[in-house]
Amino acid sequence: MGLEIEPLPPFTPDLYQRAWASVPHPTLPLLATAHGNSVTIFSLSTLSKHSALTGGHSRSVRTVTWQPGLKSHQVRLVTGSFDASAGLWSYNGNSSQEGEAQDLAVDVSARQSKEEDEEEEVGQEEWDFNLVLEGHENEIKSVSFSPSGQYLATCSRDKTVWIWEDVGAGQDDDDDEWETLAVLNEHDADVKAVGWCPDVPGRTKGARGKYSADVLASASYDNTVRIWREEAEGEWICVAVLEGHAGTVWGVQFEGRPREGDRFPRLLTWSADGTIRVWSLKEEEEEEDEVDGAGAGGGNAIFRSGLGGIPNTMRRSLREDWECTAVLPKVHTREIYSACWSAKTGLVASTGSDGTIAVYGEVDATDGDTAMGNTTDGEKEKEKEKSSAHPSWEVLATVPVAHGPYEINHITWCKRFDSGTERKGEEEMLVTTGDDGVVRPWKVSTK
Numbered sequence: 001m002g003l004e005i006e007p008l009p010p011f012t013p014d015l016y017q018r019a020w021a022s023v024p025h026p027t028l029p030l031l032a033t034a035h036g037n038s039v040t041i042f043s044l045s046t047l048s049k050h051s052a053l054t055g056g057h058s059r060s061v062r063t064v065t066w067q068p069g070l071k072s073h074q075v076r077l078v079t080g081s082f083d084a085s086a087g088l089w090s091y092n093g094n095s096s097q098e099g100e101a102q103d104l105a106v107d108v109s110a111r112q113s114k115e116e117d118e119e120e121e122v123g124q125e126e127w128d129f130n131l132v133l134e135g136h137e138n139e140i141k142s143v144s145f146s147p148s149g150q151y152l153a154t155c156s157r158d159k160t161v162w163i164w165e166d167v168g169a170g171q172d173d174d175d176d177e178w179e180t181l182a183v184l185n186e187h188d189a190d191v192k193a194v195g196w197c198p199d200v201p202g203r204t205k206g207a208r209g210k211y212s213a214d215v216l217a218s219a220s221y222d223n224t225v226r227i228w229r230e231e232a233e234g235e236w237i238c239v240a241v242l243e244g245h246a247g248t249v250w251g252v253q254f255e256g257r258p259r260e261g262d263r264f265p266r267l268l269t270w271s272a273d274g275t276i277r278v279w280s281l282k283e284e285e286e287e288e289d290e291v292d293g294a295g296a297g298g299g300n301a302i303f304r305s306g307l308g309g310i311p312n313t314m315r316r317s318l319r320e321d322w323e324c325t326a327v328l329p330k331v332h333t334r335e336i337y338s339a340c341w342s343a344k345t346g347l348v349a350s351t352g353s354d355g356t357i358a359v360y361g362e363v364d365a366t367d368g369d370t371a372m373g374n375t376t377d378g379e380k381e382k383e384k385e386k387s388s389a390h391p392s393w394e395v396l397a398t399v400p401v402a403h404g405p406y407e408i409n410h411i412t413w414c415k416r417f418d419s420g421t422e423r424k425g426e427e428e429m430l431v432t433t434g435d436d437g438v439v440r441p442w443k444v445s446t447k
Contacts, residue, residue, distance in 0.1 A: 002447040003347075003359055003397040007440060008420065008429065011042045013049060015437035021338075021410040022433045025066050025075075029417035031431065032077055033439055034061040039079055039089075044417040047441065053089055056129040057081040063142050069149030069169075078133075078152060080140035086154050088131040088176060131176045135162055135183070141192050146214050147199035151181070153216055155191035160184060161218050161228070163236060182236040184228060189221035193251040198343070200255075202262040205283065210319075211239070217267055219249035225269050225279075227320060239319035242279055247272030250336060250352075256343030266325070268348065272335040276350055276360075278326040278391070328393045331358040342413040342428060347396070347444075349430055351408040357399040357432065359444065363392045399442070403434040414441070 011031070019035035022042075029044035039053040039061055059082035067076040075091040138157035145152055152164040161184040168177035197203050197215035204213045211229035216236075218226050225242040248271060255265040267279040334353035341348050348360045402408060410433040420443075421427045430442040 003361075004445050004447050005357060005359065005397050005399050005430070006443045006445070008418075008443055009047060009441075011047050011049075011439040011441065015040065015439070017437045018435045019409065019433045019437050019439060020060075020062050021064065022412060022431050022439050023064050023066065024412060024414040024431070026068050028075070029415070029425075031414065031439070032064045032066065033433060034064045034079065035437065036060055037081075039064055039077075042439065044414065045419075047418055051126050053077075053079070053127045053129075056087040056089065056132075057083050057085065059083040059139070062140060065143045065145055065152075067145050067149045067152075067166075068147065078143050078145070080143040080154060082139040084134070084136045084138055084140060084156065086133040086140055086143055086152075087129055088133070088178075089127050090130055091126060092128045093126045131178065133164060133178060135180065136160065141190065142194050144194045144196055146196045146216075151196075151214060152178075153194040153196065153218075155194045155218055157190040159187050159189060159191060159220075161187075161191055161194055161216075163216070184218070184226075184236060184238070186226060186238050187218065187220040187222055187224070191218050191220045192249060193219045195252045195254060197254040197265055198256050200265055201258045202264045205262065205264040205281070215254075217252040217254065219252045219269060221248045223247060223249060223271075225249055225252055225267070227267075227322065229319075237319075240322045242267075242269070242322050242324075244277060244324050245269065245271040245273050245275065247274075247335070251338060253339070253341050255341060257346055267322070268339060268341050270336040270339040270350060274330060274332050274334070274336060276328040276336060276339055276348065277324050278328070278393075279322050280325045282321040282323055326391055326393055328360050329395050331395055331398060332356060337408065338410045338412075340412045344413070344428055347413075348393070349411050349413065351402070351411040351432060353407050355401050355403055355406065355408055355434075357402045357408070357411065357430065357442070358395060359397045359430075360393045361396045363394055397444075402432060402442075403436050403438060403440065406434045406436040408432050408434040 015035045017036050019033055022031050022033040024031050031042040031044055033040045033042060037057050037060060041050045043050040061079045061081050063080040065078050070076060077089050079087045136156040136158055140154050140156050143154050150166055150169060153161060155161045162180060163182045164178050165181050167179050195217050211231055214230060216228040223245050226238050227240040228236050229239050230236050249269055251270050253268045264281040270276045332352050332354050336350055336352040339348060339350040346362055350358050412431050413428050414431045415425055416427045416429050417424045430444055432440045
């Protein structure tokens with residue numbers, strides 16, 4: 001299968017300064033772009049500016065994430081800044097409370113016209129800067145919410161990952177109360193990115209009664225990725241260290257679509273070494289049987305008696321066995337800054353310092369006689385298991401110099417809501433964000 005990547009009209013206006021990342025809202029047609037000391041919210045319906053978040057940070061905003069799991073009228077996001085703080089923002093539009101989120105989703109052409117005619121900053125006062133989360137010693141590199149929105153992970157150049165809890169969730173809208181749950185300091189260098197496993201079938205596999213359902217991954221300048229879980233006594237511990245990259249690991253993303261047999265979601269990582277890797281959790285049947293045979297509550301008891309007195313630094317990487325099951329074909333000539341895994345199609349897109357966009361697809365070796373050869377039914381089943389455990393990937397399309405001579409800092413899959421598609425909310429496009437201050441959408445179609 002071949003793909004074609006075509007440029008769509010860029011989001012307006014241009015930002016005229018380096019932009020770090022653009023993150024789509026999980027349900028509304030909104031896109032948040034971090035640049036300078038602010039965040040611009042774009043409408044995915046009109047590909048134009050909807051509103052702006054300004055005045056909350058003293059230095060550049062490096063990263064942004066939307067909070068999921070809120071009431072229907074609530075819209076919140078968190079920003080991470082070079083000023084070492086994270087800020088919590090909430091939308092406070094002119095509409096009634098119950099229709100607030102719906103107001104954000106409407107066509108903003110009228111707002112755009114008002115901005116052009118009166119030369120005023122429309123939407124700037126519609127966002128409230130509610131709370132500052134402080135604790136990191138240096139700039140925050142990444143922020144990410146757990147699937148429920150209860151936990152927020154932040155990471156920094158100070159080599160730590162912080163996990164915060166929204167203890168005011170479900171209470172009054174004005175009740176913004178957060179607590180620090182854990183400070184994770186096992187990386188040996190700057191922590192570049194954090195990402196949670198999505199709430200898909202198979203997410204609890206591997207927990208075996210020892211851990212909660214939430215799983216966090218962190219990537220670092222120490223060339224490693226670490227997997228974190230909350231154990232029975234409420235402590236967050238490192239259960240695996242993924243080693244294999246030969247340079248800074250720029251990012252992580254768990255697989256967002258359910259897998260055959262409800263297997264645990266795979267993990268995508270990308271690095272300064274120019275490679276993209278896929279990792280899978282190896283399920284230990286013997287360990288599963290041992291825990292199951294312990295009876296009710298036995299798993300937790302075994303965990304506490306076996307590890308309760310061992311320092312966290314000594315038990316890291318001992319609890320889960322992850323293996324690299326695929327290295328995607330090499331396309332980029334320099335560092336890979338960003339990659340994204342589509343939960344809808346399973347396609348992976350990447351970009352980076354060389355300004356190239358690449359899209360990859362997973363090859364199903366079980367399809368067709370050529371892949372299977374002349375084999376018996378038993379041999380075919382073995383081949384299916386082998387290909388499923390160790391898949392291969394192919395390059396489907398590339399776009400060189402996608403932002404001209406400028407580096408591209410971020411790429412993401414995003415649902416289309418603009419007038420150019422007949423399948424609004426279903427068709428996916430790519431959005432890239434670069435040093436040129438331009439946010440560019442791209443149409444991805446089959447040749």
